[in-house]
Amino acid sequence: MSTPGGxxxxxxxxxxxxxxxxxxxxxxxxVCGCGTPEDAWRLVHDLLEATAATYDADGxxxxxxxxxxxxxxxxxxxxxxxxxxxxxxxxxxxIEHGGSFYxxxxxxxxxxxxxxxxxxxxxxxxxxxxxxxxxxNGCPPGCPLALPWMRAEG
Ligand SMILES: [Zn+2]
Numbered sequence: 001m002s003t004p005g006g007x008x009x010x011x012x013x014x015x016x017x018x019x020x021x022x023x024x025x026x027x028x029x030x031v032c033g034c035g036t037p038e039d040a041w042r043l044v045h046d047l048l049e050a051t052a053a054t055y056d057a058d059g060x061x062x063x064x065x066x067x068x069x070x071x072x073x074x075x076x077x078x079x080x081x082x083x084x085x086x087x088x089x090x091x092x093x094x095i096e097h098g099g100s101f102y103x104x105x106x107x108x109x110x111x112x113x114x115x116x117x118x119x120x121x122x123x124x125x126x127x128x129x130x131x132x133x134x135x136x137n138g139c140p141p142g143c144p145l146a147l148p149w150m151r152a153e154g
Pocket of ligand 1: 133139140143144145146
């Protein structure tokens with residue numbers, strides 16, 4: 001489901017830094033650099049794409065396949081894994097849900113981060129010169145890439 005064909009636009013350094021924090025910070029998704037972290041990046045991209053497609057333009061729920069499955073279960077392997085992974089996505093502020101996590105929707109920030117992941121084609125190739133944005137001081141008021149936990153305290 002990830003964007004085929006690789007990157008579609010070059011991210012700014014600030015965008016890459018915010019993605020770095022989302023995926024690797026202990027308050028974010030806690031993805032380690034060992035193994036195949038690009039699989040985690042693609043999974044998150046695919047889950048956000050599935051979430052964006054859960055409702056049509058008229059707000060009607062479109063989450064279930066004709067076979068009665070949900071893309072979350074297909075992407076995560078089973079409903080238990082999907083529940084844990086979607087809980088992590090909700091904790092970071094990318095998605096929200098009401099009565100069931102299968103009916104999750106993207107937050108405003110979720111749409112922004114989906115756009116960033118589309119730009120890099122769902123890969124983790126954000127370069128080696130990434131780190132904490134804003135000199136590690138947390139996002140100031142008005143930062144368009146701030147997830148709630150990224151904001152500067154005080
Ligand atoms: Zn920021």
